Amino acid sequence: MSSPDLAEVLQARIRANIDAEIIAHTPTDGDERLGIDGLQLHTAAVEEAVAEAEVLGEQRRQEIEQAAKRIAELERQVSTLQEGIAKAEALGDRQHQKAQTSAKRADQFLAEIIEMTGEFTEMSKQIREQAAEMNRLRAELENYRPGQ
Numbered sequence: 001m002s003s004p005d006l007a008e009v010l011q012a013r014i015r016a017n018i019d020a021e022i023i024a025h026t027p028t029d030g031d032e033r034l035g036i037d038g039l040q041l042h043t044a045a046v047e048e049a050v051a052e053a054e055v056l057g058e059q060r061r062q063e064i065e066q067a068a069k070r071i072a073e074l075e076r077q078v079s080t081l082q083e084g085i086a087k088a089e090a091l092g093d094r095q096h097q098k099a100q101t102s103a104k105r106a107d108q109f110l111a112e113i114i115e116m117t118g119e120f121t122e123m124s125k126q127i128r129e130q131a132a133e134m135n136r137l138r139a140e141l142e143n144y145r146p147g148q
Contacts, residue, residue, distance in 0.1 A: 012049035 012045070012052060015045060
């Protein structure tokens with residue numbers, strides 16, 4: 001209950017109590033009708049204050065119900081967002097692992113290419129040496145051929 005609503009209910013209750021005190025201390029001069037009328041007025045004032053308090057109480061109950069529904073909806077949305085975050089983090093982890101695996105494979109391929117390049121260089125050197133040796137042997141053979 002907000003402060004203005006509570007103040008109104010309390011003021012109504014205080015007025016009803018004051019009216020009851022006045023009626024209780026008012027001499028009736030033998031006329032009981034005045035006492036009954038006063039009590040009826042007091043009862044009516046108290047009933048009115050109670051009715052106002054009930055209306056305000058119902059309003060507050062409805063506001064609390066709406067707030068509880070809103071809280072439940074917000075909690076559901078938070079839960080959905082947390083699930084989305086967890087999925088995104090898991091996806092990010094998988095992508096990171098794939099990237100690491102790809103980087104390792106690329107490093108392995110590069111190492112193999114470097115190794116093959118070294119082997120080709122060595123083979124090329126051997127072929128050049130063999131070709132030079134063949135040329136030397138041909139020249140030598142040409143020099144030793146009879147009849148030339």
